[in-house]
Amino acid sequence: xxxxxxxxxxxxxxxxxxxxxxxPQHKESILIRFVYFDLGNVLFSFDPEVACQNVAxxxxxxxxxxxxxxxxxxxxxxxxxxRVSVKGFGVRVSDALGITSDLAEDAIALAAxxxxxxxxxxxxxxxxxxxxxxxIGILSNTCESHWRFLVDxxxxxxxxxxxxxxxxxxxxxxxxxxxxxxxxELGCSASQxxxxxxxxxxxxxxxxNVEAAxxxxxxxxxxxxxxxxxxxxxxxxxxx
Numbered sequence: 001x002x003x004x005x006x007x008x009x010x011x012x013x014x015x016x017x018x019x020x021x022x023x024p025q026h027k028e029s030i031l032i033r034f035v036y037f038d039l040g041n042v043l044f045s046f047d048p049e050v051a052c053q054n055v056a057x058x059x060x061x062x063x064x065x066x067x068x069x070x071x072x073x074x075x076x077x078x079x080x081x082x083r084v085s086v087k088g089f090g091v092r093v094s095d096a097l098g099i100t101s102d103l104a105e106d107a108i109a110l111a112a113x114x115x116x117x118x119x120x121x122x123x124x125x126x127x128x129x130x131x132x133x134x135x136i137g138i139l140s141n142t143c144e145s146h147w148r149f150l151v152d153x154x155x156x157x158x159x160x161x162x163x164x165x166x167x168x169x170x171x172x173x174x175x176x177x178x179x180x181x182x183x184x185e186l187g188c189s190a191s192q193x194x195x196x197x198x199x200x201x202x203x204x205x206x207x208x209n210v211e212a213a214x215x216x217x218x219x220x221x222x223x224x225x226x227x228x229x230x231x232x233x234x235x236x237x238x239x240x
Contacts, residue, residue, distance in 0.1 A: 030219060032237050033195050034163070034188040035129060038204040039140035042223065043122050043157050044150060050115040058111045059099050069096035070112060079109075079143040082169035086145050106145065113149035121226040123156050125233070130160070134237065137164035139184050139202065141174045164188050175204070176212035185216070201236050203229050 040046050048071060055066040070076050075092055078084045084092065090108035094101065129136055140147075147167055151158055164187030166180060173179035189195045197217035204210050205223055213220035221232040 030236065031196075031199050032134075032201050032219065033199040034135050034137065034201070035233070035237075036137045036139040036164075036166075036184060036188070036200060036202040037126075037229075038202075038206075038209070039138055039142055039150070040116075041205040042119070042203060042229065043138075044116040044118055046116045048115065051112040054111040054114050055093065055108055058103070058108065059094070059097060059101060061097050061099070065097055066093075069093045076143070077174075079145075080141050080168050080174055082144075082172045086148075089143075089145065109143075109145035110149060113145045116146070116150060118153075118155045118157050119226060122229065125226065125229055126157065126160065129233070129237075135163035135188065137162050137166065137184070137188060139166045139175070139180070139204075141168040141180075143169050164190070175206070175209040178212065178216070181213060181216050181218070201232065203232050 037043055048067075049063070052063045052066040052070065055061075055070065056063040059066075070093060073092075073096060075084065075089065075096075079089050086109045087105040089112075090103070090105055093108050126136060147169075164184065166184045166187050168174040168180060171180055171183045173183065175181070185195070185197060185200070188200060198219065200213075200218045202210070202213045202218050202220040203223045204213070204220070207222050210220040210222045219236050221228070221235075223229050223232060
């Protein structure tokens with residue numbers, strides 16, 4: 001499989017597509033050639049309170065103090081924008097909490113990342129799309145330590161070949177900002193020559209992220225369950 005570098009991201013090049021089913025809701029025939037999935041609450045559930053409790057236990061403070069240092073301060077937003085390194089995250093949390101320690105430089109960030117649980121029902125959904133030859137990708141607001149933690153689990157949800165992986169900390173842009181969607185379009189077009197915006201299906205649990213995708217011409221759906229994802233796929237993609 002050919003590998004292409006697009007603005008620092010590697011994506012796989014394929015030439016695959018499916019024909020959309022006839023649907024009375026569609027005003028015209030739509031050719032879906034790529035499916036992007038959000039990460040949090042689509043492939044993995046997560047709980048920031050668990051992250052705060054983990055950090056609090058690690059460094060010996062209350063969870064409320066950890067929450068203030070990580071989330072209320074805007075640090076997590078900086079982390080997911082790629083403005084802060086894993087080491088820098090730990091330093092800023094330590095400074096905010098007024099602590100010193102001999103912990104490994106990534107210990108605090110990885111403790112905060114240990115808050116995810118796989119949504120097992122999504123495994124056959126991804127398997128089914130790939131078995132049909134549909135290219136898939138991830139489009140996520142996330143930080144380096146969260147991504148590293150999830151990849152290191154080697155769970156079947158991520159232990160597979162994705163055709164494009166667009167992460168906010170790598171592209172310095174977070175949904176619903178327009179830049180991250182443009183990066184995603186470049187990513188899927190590298191794996192699928194000249195994919196039109198109308199040929200991208202995207203599922204996300206946040207309405208503002210879906211609306212931003214629709215403004216670019218994507219087919220996008222707000223989801224709150226695996227069943228919602230399946231319905232979105234059935235709506236837009238034919239298996240024939």
